[in-house]
Amino acid sequence: MNKILTALLLAAIAIPAAHADDAPAEVRTKAFKKMLLTFEPLGMVVRERAPYNKTQFEQQAETLRTLAREPFNHFPANSISGKSRAKPEIWSQPAKFQANRDALLKATDNLAAAAKSGDLASIKKSYGQVAQSCKTCHDAFRGPEK
Ligand code: HEC
Incomplete structure (x- = not known):
């Protein structure tokens, strides 16, 4: 009886442990996707495919600033598994x-500040810096889709 209980308990512990590595990759992927949902509408405005509304753009840029920080809380050591x-x-x-992450965070700070100023030229420039920071990090640290 004891042996069976122990085996069951171990199994109960072993199952989540086997999937534990999946969790951070899934959590950060969700966080990246959420960030993208805010980043894309800003891009539409910057590319003049959507109208510029200062208040709305300012709010979205501020949201991007916040959301950009989130994925980086979920990179525990060697957390690669599944579709990561x-x-x-x-x-x-x-x-x-970290330097690539900081470049993104700084660029989103600059974009939020530019959005506050309402100066479209500096908005476009800062938006470009954000986009460049995504690409720089992806080129170095994100592998192909699995
Ligand atoms: C400092 C590095 C870094 C920066 C900066 C960065 N990313 Fe990523 N991003 C990653 C890594 C690494 C992954 C893969 C995570 C995984 O699969 O475990 C990823 C995944 C994603 C995903 C999930 C879907 C997919 O393609 O894997 C999206 C969406 C995404 N990034 C968008 C962005 C956008 C938009 C920006 C800029 C606004 C950005 N990222 C900036 C490193 C970064």
Whole structure:
């Protein structure tokens, strides 16, 4: 009886443990996707495919600033599994990864400030910096889709 109980308990512990690595990758992917949902409408305005509304743009830029921080709370060491596109270099080159993250955060700060000023030229410039920071990090640290 005891042995069976122990086996059951171990099984109960082992099952979530086997999937534990999936969790951070899923959580950060969701957070990245949520950020993208705010980033895309800003891009529509910047590319003049949607009308510019200062208040709305300002709010969205502020939301982007907040959402951009979230995914980076979910990169525990070597959390690659399942469909994760994270490259091992994230953890073998942590200073470079952090510099890429900081570039994104700084760019979203600049975009939020530009949005507040309402100056379209600096909005476009800051938006371009955000987009560039996504690409720089993806090129270095995101692998192909699985
Ligand atoms: C500092 C690095 C870094 C920056 C900056 C960054 N990303 Fe990513 N992004 C990643 C990594 C790594 C993944 C893969 C995560 C995984 O699958 O575990 C990812 C995944 C994503 C995903 C999930 C879907 C997919 O393609 O895997 C989206 C959407 C995304 N990023 C959008 C963006 C956008 C938009 C920006 C800029 C506004 C951005 N990212 C900036 C590193 C970054």
